[in-house]
Amino acid sequence: MDHFHYRNQKLYCEEIPVSDLAKEYGTPIFIYSYATLVHHLNQLQTAFAEAKPLICYSVKTNGNIHICRVMREHGSGFDVTSGGEMYRALAAGASGESIVYAGVGKTDEEIHFALQNDVFMFNVESEEELHTIGAIAQSLGKVASIALRVNPDLPPKTHVKTDTSVKGVKFGLDIETVLDVARGVVGHPGIAIKGIHLHLGSPILSAEPYRLGCEKAIPIIQSLREQGHPITHLNMGGGFGIHYKKQEALPASAFAEFILPTVKKLNCQLILEPGRFIVGNAGILVSSVLFTKESGGKNYIIQDAAMNDLIRPTLYDSFHRIWTVDLPAGTNLPPQDYEVQNSDTFLQNVVGPVCESGDFLAKDRFLPKVSRGTLLATFSAGAYGMSMSSNYNARRRAAEILVKGDKAILIRRRETYADLIAAEECCNLDGFGE
């Protein structure tokens, strides 16, 4: 479910024609729907209501401070993976008690920063990290609340680059060693082990991995309690998949079906860290066609968005639906199935201006004929789009707009050329002499 719809041959975001926004603010541009964001957060809140979960929106998915503010205003906490993300969450008005902090490589500076802001819980990924956090907490006269991140050693479930719960990845503590690590800190004055954390990977299109994860969580929590750790929290992470291609994703209730009974059985508070599920389908990337050409028997659409704006196709071979924003007379709505050719489509490659052959948004895709200036919408671009963007090729990062009903607000201005060199203007090279 989202609020991007074609009406009278035009794509709308809620009540505003997307082409009006592109005309006013230029392209490439990310356009987000407020109603879609809130709808997906509500879906999770409703599906898991029985457990009164602490839902912690994953800041890395889309950290725009205004999106974080919308999340906070609708009852979400935050999952962060760096000091910078913690800063974003705090700047959005979050209290430390609504923030959980994961990541394999927390620096001392970041640990201090999180403790000084009363972070709710650290998700700890190694024994050395656990002792470091304990020592820093002690030096500050604090007790750090900890969830041990467990690698539950499950079968592969998603793209190899984003599968975080198979044996041998860098994440978490091996399931065989968790109990030994926990035993070593019983009674530690700077550490309170309060839970375990399992983020399985992303995106996940089946509930089965969550069932298996829950199954493995139960005996670990029982053993930790026997060791004397008063376990109160089970954090099942994020990873819930969304519609990228067709209608392939599960509703939140499908995941709740397996997670809720475990939470009840363990008498724990549930923490979830959803990102993609909330913001993925709430955003599109709009671009303008610059040129079309044929090369080596292939048809190319060269448009002004590139791998620096949306790297998922390049990085993960991800599929994003793409279609024209306006539908000229005689062209059709986007197909239910992009693998099927229809009367006005032919195979084309959608590429950007960046100097890499890997710079593409879609390969061998049935699309209608376009020409200079045609606006294209790349759908499901709200998650891991802007947050993974870069200035590669000295491209200015795109603007972002949030739409609510018939109102639109620019929530991040397009970068300027001056922005590109601002951080480098901290010095000159006079110190080298002649």
Ligand SMILES: *Cc1c(COP(=O)(O)O)cnc(C)c1O
């Ligand atoms: C990336 C990440 C998430 C969010 O994943 P989604 O698939 O966007 O829901 C949650 N928790 C951790 C620890 C993560 O690394």
